[in-house]
Amino acid sequence: MGMEKVTMADVARAAGVSKSTVSQYLNKRYEYMGEKTRQKIEEAIKTLGYQPNFLARSLKQKRTSFIGIIVANITHYFSTEVSRAIEDFFHQHDLQAIVCNADDDPEKEKKYIEMLRAKQVDGLIIFPTGQNHDLYKNMVEQGYPVVFMDRKVEESLNVFSILTDNTESTYKAVQRFIDKGHKHIAFVVQPLRVSTRLDRLEGYKRALNDAGIEINPDYIVEADIPDMKAKLERLFSMELKPTALFAANDRAFMAVVEFLKEKKIQLGEDLELIVFDNIPFAHLLDTPISFIIQPAREMGFKAAELLYGQIKQEDRTPEVFVFPSKMI
Amino acid sequence: MGMEKVTMADVARAAGVSKSTVSQYLNKRYEYMGEKTRQKIEEAIKTLGYQPNFLARSLKQKRTSFIGIIVANITHYFSTEVSRAIEDFFHQHDLQAIVCNADDDPEKEKKYIEMLRAKQVDGLIIFPTGQNHDLYKNMVEQGYPVVFMDRKVEESLNVFSILTDNTESTYKAVQRFIDKGHKHIAFVVQPLRVSTRLDRLEGYKRALNDAGIEINPDYIVEADIPDMKAKLERLFSMELKPTALFAANDRAFMAVVEFLKEKKIQLGEDLELIVFDNIPFAHLLDTPISFIIQPAREMGFKAAELLYGQIKQEDRTPEVFVFPSKMI
DNA sequence: ATGGTTTTATAAACCGGTTTAGTAAATCGT
């Protein structure tokens, strides 16, 4: 049944007052009206079943109480953990988060950024692909609230950023392999397009270097997930098979585990494994895998807090926050 | 730098035409203007760097191209899988999804429903707590686009719903235990407040009944997650310990696994386990656990499709769609 | 030249709120 939407004008008419007064009432500025007027409005709202339209308010007030999160890959567990932390933070402040999945595609990322801005969301937390430099620059210059998460962007823009100590953590993990006597350590990674992967590789190389082990490019497997298997095949058909393997993120890890399962290579016996990433239910596995996990909740909260500060117009110079990962 | 926002009026002025014409241009209705006019507008937009404000448009057009997803528990993997499918669907139709986490709390659910409606989102997909009947009814009666997911609500409202065959799948799984010779089968579940849990319990009971096995209430563990451990303690200190265990969802499963790990109870040897839920990386585990998995993506797509139909005003009588789960 | 169409464009109302400037009536101090 059509049931026309009740607007403020209807309430005003029913209560015999002006729209302005109803608006004041809704904003709880009761000092602008008499006791009787207040009751009349209250009653009119109840009998009409009036529900205010926030869109109209947003148009005038220039804020929507929406914030956007643009993740590079929504199937990445770490990203969802971060997103949840951000959501939790903003929920406490009565803002809703809109999560969009850029799929590591700069075009999609661009589309989402433009769309969310057009819809006047109050700010953005972005896991940047790194490929939309002009767009990033544009936002920053216009003073639009933004926080970058997880990845560095090329030229150091003057933006708040949240990172982990990718290089250092990887360095320490690889060092542990070396301390245990491993000499043939493989590094498996998706295409080196983003800073996290490059930084982790850097840590791997430095650890080998500092231990006086020569870096063998054949031990470094860089491939897209679909090609990963073939490349692993090659890796494990070398004369000197690796005895330890560093998976640079969860997707690489999955590819590796699937491969090992198929080849019946025993974890712990034939091969030791370290994974740089947060994996759900990791603590339930009783396989001898080490994980480098990032403090996702803390990172999310920090990002949310920084974004909220910008939205609230607090004046603060952008900084880069580096959170330490830890191995378990 | 303040850089005042450029509006349509500015573009109109710069191009020497009226707002109306600029609006037509933006909506690609070029037949309403001359070639020269079109070019002037195009140029003015470019030089001014004009970005339209979708909020203003939404106010007039009464649609925001936002849809809301209200999940009962965002840490539930199945829910995130469903949400992703929904997002993917709507992304293709240029609508954004807003995911909110009701935390299984009817108050929070209510708050979110009201808030999203106030913000004029075009429709909602809800994993209902089941406790806000009046609110649900209200939406349905007003013809507001809604789809219910995963759980049944008390009185059968006339709404599109997506479910799995909870009872049947559980029945079959328990039957398998029985076929293997198990007589002492435990059922572990969170508080029986929602239909999914009740339906699964129903399947368990029916399977035992049909096999002529007496239902022992001591084998049915119903507890909140924090109390789960204590109750499991009691379960496994019975004279006749269970030799098989059915975990009614992922959270119950986690609690069970943690408990077993602590007690050093060997899966597969001392105890067989079936879990009703989608678990990430489940295929990587080589423990002998069976999982009943729901076709999350299909369910999500169906829900999205049904909601989209309602938004597009397609006339269709609400139905309940039951998707079969399968055991792996 | 006349009248009928088509093309091109605009003014003004509208969406549903918020906010500001202004005012009538009530209250106050002296």
Next chain:
DNA sequence: ACGATTTACTAAACCGGTTTATAAAACCAT
């Protein structure tokens, strides 16, 4: 009793678009 405040309230502009009714100009046919 009088001006000064204070209280209670409203009209109208505003936010930034869309849409409709209207009209001038250009084109066409006879």
